[in-house]
Amino acid sequence: MENTFGINIIPENDDARIAVLKRYKILDTPPEHAFDNVAKLATQIFNVPISLVSLVDTEQVFFKANVGMGNARSTSRGLSLCSLAVLKDEVTVFEDAVHEPCLLANPLVSGAFGLKFYAGAPLITHDGFLIGTMCIVDKVARNFSEADRNILAGLAKIVMDEIELRLQAIDEREKQISINEELAAANEEQTATNEELAATIEELATTNEELTSSNQELEEIRINLSEVLNRLVESDAKARYIISDAPVAISVLAGRELIIESANNKILQIWGKDNSIIGMRLEAALPELEGQPFLGILDQVYITGIPYYGTELKALLHHRDKLEEIYLNFVYHPVKDMTGVTNSILVVATDVTEQVMARHKVERAEEMLRMATAAADVGTWHMDIESRNFTPSPKLKEIFGFNPTDEMSFQAALEQIADGYKDKVTFAVEESITKGKEYHVEYPILDFNDKELRWVKATGKTYISDHETPSFFSGVAVDITEQKQDEQRKNDFIAMVSHELKTPLTSLKAYVQMLLAKAKKSEDIFTSGALEKVLVQANKMGKLIQGFLDVARLEGGKIHLNPETFKIDKLIKEVIAENNIISSSHKLTFECEDLTVHADKDKIEQVLNNLVSNAIKYSPKGKNIEISCKKSGENVQISVKDEGIGIKQQDINKLFERFYRIENQQTERISGFGIGLYLCFEIIQRHHGHIWVESQPGQGSTFHFTLPLSDNQ
Numbered sequence: 001m002e003n004t005f006g007i008n009i010i011p012e013n014d015d016a017r018i019a020v021l022k023r024y025k026i027l028d029t030p031p032e033h034a035f036d037n038v039a040k041l042a043t044q045i046f047n048v049p050i051s052l053v054s055l056v057d058t059e060q061v062f063f064k065a066n067v068g069m070g071n072a073r074s075t076s077r078g079l080s081l082c083s084l085a086v087l088k089d090e091v092t093v094f095e096d097a098v099h100e101p102c103l104l105a106n107p108l109v110s111g112a113f114g115l116k117f118y119a120g121a122p123l124i125t126h127d128g129f130l131i132g133t134m135c136i137v138d139k140v141a142r143n144f145s146e147a148d149r150n151i152l153a154g155l156a157k158i159v160m161d162e163i164e165l166r167l168q169a170i171d172e173r174e175k176q177i178s179i180n181e182e183l184a185a186a187n188e189e190q191t192a193t194n195e196e197l198a199a200t201i202e203e204l205a206t207t208n209e210e211l212t213s214s215n216q217e218l219e220e221i222r223i224n225l226s227e228v229l230n231r232l233v234e235s236d237a238k239a240r241y242i243i244s245d246a247p248v249a250i251s252v253l254a255g256r257e258l259i260i261e262s263a264n265n266k267i268l269q270i271w272g273k274d275n276s277i278i279g280m281r282l283e284a285a286l287p288e289l290e291g292q293p294f295l296g297i298l299d300q301v302y303i304t305g306i307p308y309y310g311t312e313l314k315a316l317l318h319h320r321d322k323l324e325e326i327y328l329n330f331v332y333h334p335v336k337d338m339t340g341v342t343n344s345i346l347v348v349a350t351d352v353t354e355q356v357m358a359r360h361k362v363e364r365a366e367e368m369l370r371m372a373t374a375a376a377d378v379g380t381w382h383m384d385i386e387s388r389n390f391t392p393s394p395k396l397k398e399i400f401g402f403n404p405t406d407e408m409s410f411q412a413a414l415e416q417i418a419d420g421y422k423d424k425v426t427f428a429v430e431e432s433i434t435k436g437k438e439y440h441v442e443y444p445i446l447d448f449n450d451k452e453l454r455w456v457k458a459t460g461k462t463y464i465s466d467h468e469t470p471s472f473f474s475g476v477a478v479d480i481t482e483q484k485q486d487e488q489r490k491n492d493f494i495a496m497v498s499h500e501l502k503t504p505l506t507s508l509k510a511y512v513q514m515l516l517a518k519a520k521k522s523e524d525i526f527t528s529g530a531l532e533k534v535l536v537q538a539n540k541m542g543k544l545i546q547g548f549l550d551v552a553r554l555e556g557g558k559i560h561l562n563p564e565t566f567k568i569d570k571l572i573k574e575v576i577a578e579n580n581i582i583s584s585s586h587k588l589t590f591e592c593e594d595l596t597v598h599a600d601k602d603k604i605e606q607v608l609n610n611l612v613s614n615a616i617k618y619s620p621k622g623k624n625i626e627i628s629c630k631k632s633g634e635n636v637q638i639s640v641k642d643e644g645i646g647i648k649q650q651d652i653n654k655l656f657e658r659f660y661r662i663e664n665q666q667t668e669r670i671s672g673f674g675i676g677l678y679l680c681f682e683i684i685q686r687h688h689g690h691i692w693v694e695s696q697p698g699q700g701s702t703f704h705f706t707l708p709l710s711d712n713q
């Protein structure tokens with residue numbers, strides 16, 4: 001590089017300086033208004049012909065702005081005075097070049113150009129490098145004051161700011177360019193994507209068209225669906241309501257884990273739990289199920305999808321800290337999804353514990369009865385009322401003299417009953433079947449095999465149909481032959497003794513009456529009083545003996561009825577009159593309708609006498625006794641009411657049994673043998689009437705009996 005100045009024009013940091021210069025990307029760039037304007041401004045301020053913005057490169061000095069130097073764009077570094085101006089920070093000034101030794105060899109100074117004046121302010125970068133100048137040139141020598149130097153330095157600063165700004169702008173632009181490039185690339189990609197998108201959109205458009213039409217179809221389906229859903233919701237609500245209060249137990253168990261999805265009140269009741277178990281696994285909610293068959297069955301139903309029906313299965317469930325035995329009829333029904341896969345199980349159950357328990361009780365009772373009947377040698381029978389199918393037990397056949405394998409119809413059994421009793425038994429059976437009355441009879445039979453007489457005591461009852469079992473008549477029968485024979489012997493003895501006592505008593509009474517008549521005649525008051533007492537006692541005794549005789553006759557079947565038609569009210573009046581004569585201790589009243597009966601008058605009189613004398617016997621002196629009779633349906637009902645000691649309920653049922661007496665403090669001083677009411681019962685029964693008592697201890701008793709009214713009533 002030529003150097004016209006004769007001094008070193010390359011500063012020490014020139015490489016770094018050049019690098020910084022290059023940083024500004026300004027070398028060899030076209031003129032720019034911003035710099036041109038500053039250069040113009042400098043010419044105007046300093047009134048010089050030439051102004052330059054120069055940048056000092058390695059070899060050349062490049063003019064970024066050039067006013068007054070023609071088209072020159074650059075000059076050699078060794079020629080340009082600016083090479084000197086970048087050697088120091090201050091403004092370099094040559095007021096008259098011809099006096100400057102370093103410039104004497106410079107062609108611009110010595111040549112045709114004739115440069116005389118030069119002032120150059122360095123362009124100093126923010127980091128302290130001097131990269132160029134803002135300079136002015138004149139062809140005449142000039143004075144350049146300190147103020148001029150400051151102005152030029154100021155212009156240089158403006159230029160430097162402009163260069164910095166320009167760089168920033170370039171950087172920005174470059175950044176922008178790279179962004180733009182990226183954008184362009186991205187755009188390119190976008191374009192490709194867009195193309196794809198366009199294709200997709202096209203496809204979508206066609207799909208959309210298809211969709212629009214199917215949408216219409218869908219809309220229709222949606223409307224239908226929402227209608228169905230509405231109905232479902234409605235019916236679901238109803239179903240929920242019905243299910244929650246349903247009388248059967250219902251639950252839905254979801255999934256193979258058997259989560260209790262829903263459970264109505266009834267099933268919670270059976271499980272002994274409240275609704276806090278909803279949402280739990282069945283296994284966790286009812287831990288007591290472990291070891292019981294239910295969980296296994298449910299799992300099988302889930303796996304196989306086949307419903308399971310359980311009948312009277314026993315479950316042990318915790319109810320208030322206690323394991324309870326519960327019997328259930330139930331169905332486990334698999335609920336499947338649209339693909340036919342089971343997703344839950346519907347449980348519907350009914351608690352049949354009561355029925356099962358009741359049946360077990362009946363079974364146990366039947367078993368006991370079988371054992372009891374076998375042990376007690378009791379025969380039993382069962383007769384279907386509608387078909388009259390008669391089923392006797394082997395023991396009953398044996399009692400009647402049949403072989404256990406023989407057929408024994410009801411008719412065949414009736415055939416074996418001794419004459420005189422057939423009607424009684426048939427009547428009692430019909431009364432039980434048609435009127436539900438209890439059946440208690442004793443009757444003699446002739447053994448089917450050996451024709452020997454045997455006594456049977458039978459007790460039965462009619463059971464009315466309850467939907468499941470038809471009406472039937474059944475009961476038990478025992479062989480009481482031995483007992484009857486004992487009684488017979490006893491009766492024969494009583495009859496004999498009574499008879500033997502009756503004859504002497506009759507003559508005793510006759511003698512007493514004779515003596516009484518005599519004593520009255522001789523007005524022997526003491527003797528006649530004593531004899532009257534003897535007569536009362538003898539009469540009492542006579543009655544007792546008569547009672548025994550009656551019983552003996554009755555038992556021996558020797559009582560025969562001699563029925564006649566008579567006015568019952570008249571008979572009652574006679575009985576009252578007679579009793580008034582015997583005893584005036586009670587007030588007897590009478591209220592009776594005019595009614596006629598057909599009966600054995602003597603026997604009915606005996607019944608009336610018995611009831612009236614009992615009323616007198618068992619009530620304190622001075623009390624009322626009311627006798628009444630009235631029509632009751634087809635019968636006449638006669639009642640004897642007293643205000644006496646009354647009878648306890650437990651005694652009432654046994655009162656009409658033979659020899660039954662109530663033993664207590666009130667009755668211990670009252671004589672009797674307990675045969676009066678027994679005779680009444682037997683007599684009334686033979687008249688197909690009824691006898692019963694209503695009584696409360698301490699509040700008196702009323703004995704009633706009925707007799708059929710005579711046909712011409």
Ligand code: ADP
Pocket residue numbers: 614615618642644645646647655660661662663667671672673674675676677678701
């Ligand atoms: P008895 O000869 O002992 O009176 P009954 O057969 O006539 O025999 O009576 C049986 C029992 O019934 C009596 O022992 C008595 O305890 C009771 N009885 C009968 N009639 C009455 C009555 N009107 N009031 C209270 N108890 C009575």
